[in-house]
Amino acid sequence: MVLSKLNKNQTAVIESVKVSDKLVLKRLYDIGVRVNAKIKVIDLSKNTAILLIIDGRLITVSYELGKLIVVKGV
């Protein structure tokens, strides 16, 4: 899972966003997920959504989709 590349503080920079559903990708973009956006995961659980801070804004993303956010540059 790509999110495991986060550092100890669960922070990273998004270098690319790879999502199969175009509409979902668009929504992610609209809501503020940008390449080079600073991301911090503040909650990750097996049966719920992920809570992320992307460039200072709190955003929730379903877990299945969270797997598809490619985070690099830790």
Place this chain on the structure above:
Amino acid sequence: MFSEVCLFGMPNSGKTTIFNLLTKSNEKVGNWHGVTLEAKKGQFEFNKNKLDVYDLPGVYSLYPVTLEEKISINKVLKTNGLIVFVIEGATLNIAIDMVLGLIKQNKRVLVAVNMVKELYKRFGSIDFEKLKQLLPVPVIYGEFNTLKGIELLKNAIQNYKNLLNFKNYNTATIKKLDFFTPPVYKKSVLDFLTTNKVIGKILLLVIFLFVFYLAFGNYGIGKPLSNLIYGFAVTNLSQMVENWFLELNVSPFATALVIEGVIGGVGGILQFLPQTLILIMAITFLELTGYMARVAYLTDGLLKNSGINGRAVFSILMGFGCTAISVATTNGLENENIKKRATLSLGMISCSAKIPALMLISASFIKFDNFLFISLIYLFGLVLFYIQLTFSKKYFVKGERVPLIMEIPPYRVPKLSDFIKATTKYLKGFILKIITVIFIISITLFLLKSVSIDFKFNTNGYENSFLYYASVLLKFLFYPFNVDSWEVSAMMICGLFAKEGVATAILQLFPNGITIPTSSLIALAVFFYVYTPCVTALSVIKTSFNFKFMVKFAILQFLEAYVLALIVYYLLIYPIIVLSVGLVFGAIYISIKRLKNKKRLI
């Protein structure tokens, strides 16, 4: 100067608050994304003239995804008027793309940067002088939820031409966002507690149980107030009117009409106002603080296999108030299939109008605290909602769920005026319903039960009254529950017009309480809870979808209510037999499923 003004921008940027202040309206506001789901029109005074103003649903980009976004974009692209682009300070970096998009299309735009104080509080900043230099359209900033802010906005609209500086602008320079420092998000203790996967869910349960206790508990606020209203509005008033009418020698028919039809039927419903009002006030408060968005996040995982995502939580919570409103909120869901799936299941959520009747039906068999009963009812509704969703996903509206992607707003202290306005709006709606629909149902019911087909009057009700003949044909429906009563079918017919109508019917047709066996009564409560919603909800469903879908919905809901009530009834009468039959059918179903899976693997 302008033909109209459109309030446009990202969700939760404060457009509706501005609209309410400009037009002196009372449209719903809330601290979450997607409160406004349709364009609302109002008027405000401008240069001694009236100017039309539109409050548009929030959008994330000029390329719409959801249904309400399409409404906004279509309006903005067609308008020749002024577009007031309301931006929440913290999201300037995203909104600026849309501002540039509109300028490129030669639209007249006024940028209003809102909630600036909050941005500074969160260590973000905007260099407004630089922003004004870079943009070819006027920029104003401040707190537009205040009268001072509104005056600033009105002045800017009035002097729009003077504020314009026709200069060349450089998109690339603007997109560098040199003038903007985004806010820093620091997870507060409140956010930690309310979004924690274990503590957050426990807290959610505790909050709702607390609200229910306040409204329905023996030592809560709602019950004593309810008793007070009943004592005054029904018992004392009836006595006073009866004595007064006796003195004036008023006919027994008119006396009965006023006491039973008006005071008994209408006043009887009024007694439940404090309890439903507390429920609505609590939901409004939680909405305004921003807690509801956290609830969407917390419950998304629970809805994983149901075909919808956490966003539908808003519709469910609205459903606690009114089914018709909750169906209207499904416009904010991602696509038509999800919208249909959610709508098909929303009938399972108890609206506040069902509470009076449920309490009256249960009065004879519930010996414990009403709070427990109502909590169980809501829990039962949520379980049914989930089952219906899964069922709909499998058989009626197939398709996968869309993942939840949602911005969570910061916690905000609700403005007292917003809270009061929302509560007053509910109160007005309730009173209006009582003096119109409930009044008509109550009077009609009284006349139909008291006048026989040969037009003779009897205050105790006629076995050959109009109501008897209107309901008797349907009484066979309740034979399987061991109920042989035309009054019960009359009661259910009233519920089709308004759910409070059932309570009115109980008060008039069963003045000494419903005297049928407890098992039958429980089955009737289940039937009433699930069966076809009122005409208002059906008409909203028709508007949102089409007539065919509305009919399907109504029939499905009726059949489900009937089957469920039958199961409950026979489970109470013959528990061992029903459970055994259930187990056998379950085993057969699982075996068939396994066989099919095996065949597929081979």
